[in-house]
Amino acid sequence: MDKKKIIVGLSGGVDSAIAAYLLKKQGYEVTGAFMRNWDAIANNDISGNPTLDEPMCPQEQDYEDAKKVADQLEIPLLRVDFIKEYWDNVFMYFLDEYKKGRTPNPDIFCNKYIKFEAFLNWAKAQGFDQIATGHYAKRVDKDGMTYLYKSFDQNKDQTYFLSQLNQSQLSASIFPLGDIDKHEVRAIANELNLAVASKKDSTGVCFIGERHFKEFLFNYLPMKKGPIVDINTDKKIATHDGVFYYTIGQRKGLGIGGLKDYPDAKSWYVCKKDVKQNILYVANDENDEHLLADSALISDVNFNAIRPENGQQIYAKFRYRQKDLGVKIFLIDENSVRLEFDQPYKAITPGQAAVFYDDNVCLGGGIIQEVYYKNRKIN
């Protein structure tokens, strides 16, 4: 039997490097691919971009690192761009959501449309059997289905970002890091003497990078000042730069401090956005009732493998790196569900992903559409 031909997305980081190494060790015929999906200059990513003035743009630096890794592992490295696809399928969506006053999660769409669609299709066309990535996630084949499980390293688990993948995407993918933790990844990289063994984990929007977020959005969304209103008194207490720059539960960046009428003032938190009237509502207590929700309507629902039962008790994650929270799931139709929370949860934000779990099984996920508290829609 021929060796399976695998192409690994090499980002220039340590995770994908070790993913490639493990596959090679397992006997696959491994090729690396470096993807570039964001052109800062062409995409007008100017304000809030800390790396504009650097002699080598960060993607080229990452490419150099990926090249070093490929050379050390003795695998070929291909290069491919999906700049247009990224702009059309991820970034436009991202901006549209912001314009609606919601808080999108671009990386979930990046996986759905770029890494596991554009890239996957490209790889197949190049004659590869499967693609692999350095995601911390586990693929489990059982009963003729391909399931997505949380990674062994619970702290790094990235199934949240993979929740929109379907059967054909999952079955064409390999996640070599599913059974080891980050320390081990670093340790292997050190043993191999990899150039990127100690490279800092990358953060920020995938393929774009770290940005001063509000300034980054200034590039694409016009500033539009309006009132910040105390939701408990309905009084204007400050001015904002445009409701879409803020997200529910946000504390930093409001610039509200030391108000005469609030001698015991604590920190202020965003609890509601009125896009139409351009009003930002805030509450003066991190435990304010206006931050709570007890049920939500989830749209764009995808189940990775099987559909849960109607009314089943499961867990949901409403933000990456947030604890799994107990919910009951009610199936409404093919693409939407309603979640009833075991108890009120804080800062549930429309536009963000709700990802469903049954213990370690990632069932799938969707986009938070409407949020309710005590049967009243609060967004």
Added chain:
RNA sequence: UGGGGCAUAGCCAAGCGGUAAGGCAACAGACUUUGACUCUGUCAUCUCCCUAGUUCGAAUCUAGGUGCCCCAG
């Protein structure tokens, strides 16, 4: 132009003669492949509106300015 009150960091605010609390904001770092939250750290030193004085020593007392507020006109 009579009386009273107040002037402390970006904002709110302690201090009442002994060598500038605290909170919010901001900034930095940690955490993090969204965006938040969270945690840690920094943040008044010819300084407490200005000037002069009393005192060993004043943000704190005195006098005079300046500005703002309230009451009465």
